[in-house]
Amino acid sequence: MLVTNPAPDFTATTVLADGSIVDNFKLSENYGEKGTVLFFYPLDFTFVCPSEIIAFSKRVDDFKNRGVNVIGVSVDSQFSHFAWRETPVNQGGIGRINFPLVADLDKKISKNYDVLFGKAVALRGSFLIDAKGIIRHAVINDLPLGRNVDEMIRMVDAMQFTDEHGEVCAAGWQKGDEGMKATTKGVAEYLDKHENDL
Numbered sequence: 001m002l003v004t005n006p007a008p009d010f011t012a013t014t015v016l017a018d019g020s021i022v023d024n025f026k027l028s029e030n031y032g033e034k035g036t037v038l039f040f041y042p043l044d045f046t047f048v049c050p051s052e053i054i055a056f057s058k059r060v061d062d063f064k065n066r067g068v069n070v071i072g073v074s075v076d077s078q079f080s081h082f083a084w085r086e087t088p089v090n091q092g093g094i095g096r097i098n099f100p101l102v103a104d105l106d107k108k109i110s111k112n113y114d115v116l117f118g119k120a121v122a123l124r125g126s127f128l129i130d131a132k133g134i135i136r137h138a139v140i141n142d143l144p145l146g147r148n149v150d151e152m153i154r155m156v157d158a159m160q161f162t163d164e165h166g167e168v169c170a171a172g173w174q175k176g177d178e179g180m181k182a183t184t185k186g187v188a189e190y191l192d193k194h195e196n197d198l
Contacts, residue, residue, distance in 0.1 A: 003138050007038070007129045008112040013103045015081040025100065027071070028133060034067030034160060035136075036129045037152055040115045040122035044076040044084040048146045050094050052124070055149045057097035066156050067131075070099040075110060075121055078103040115140055128155050130163070171198055 002008075007027065014025035030036070039056070041049045056070055063070050074081075081101040087093025102109065110116040115125035124141035137155045141147055157175040162168060167179030170190060180190040191198075 002114065002127070002135045005135060006133050007036075007127065007135050008109070009133075010102075010109045010112070012109060013078045013105075015078050015085065015101045015103070017098050017100060019082065019085060019096065021078050021082065025102065030069060030071065030100070031129065031131055031133065032064070032067050032069035034131050035156065036069045036071060037063060037156070038071050038073065038113075038127045038129060039147070040073045040110060040113065040125040042117075042121040042124070042143055043074060044080045045092060048124075048144065049074075050089070050092070052146055052149070053094050053097055054089065057094070057099065059149050059153065060098040062153055063156065066153075066160065068156055071102060072099060073102040073104050073109055073122065075104050075107050077105050117143070126152055128152065128159060130159065170194065 009026065009028045011024055011026045013021065013023050015021055027038070041052060043049065053072060056072070060070055081103060084093050085096055085101070089095050104110050104122070107116055107119070110122040113125055113127065115123045117123045123143065124145065124147055126139050126147055127135050128137035130136050136159050139147070154174060158169040158173055161175070161179060165179055168182045170180050178190070180186050
């Protein structure tokens with residue numbers, strides 16, 4: 001089980017947001033001030049993947065404004081990542097996205113995060129890691145099921161709310177909503193007030 005445990009660290013060749021390639025990108029040295037979203041996708045130059053990557057890139061500022069970095073990982077090489085970034089969207093590329101893409105060519109990172117499928121590609125795993133390097137949220141989708149970037153932003157907000165206020169977040173909680181005290185009385189009071197909203 002990964003949630004509540006330290007995120008498996010790694011050092012890997014990576015294409016950075018500015019397009020440069022580095023050989024020593026270390027996860028634990030690239031956490032945001034308040035955390036990191038690490039997500040895996042199957043392969044470059046495929047079908048669902050570009051829609052997810054472009055969606056993350058368009059929302060990078062939403063994550064950064066929350067002190068959270070975004071990092072993508074697949075089993076492709078750094079050269080494939082670079083070529084995909086340099087290919088325009090209308091030609092099947094992703095364009096110059098705003099976050100790093102890690103090359104997991106030996107598949108060790110995917111294996112350590114338990115998303116390696118058929119010893120070939122990574123499933124669509126998404127991990128929310130806090131600033132201390134602890135995995136606080138994880139979801140893994142099958143290959144044809146694209147993820148919801150807004151849901152990850154909601155989970156970032158929920159994590160930061162609970163860390164700041166010491167309260168828990170009920171089903172469907174959104175930023176600005178009331179939290180719940182993690183006591184029997186707190187649950188009863190919350191449900192009495194919000195049962196119809198659930």
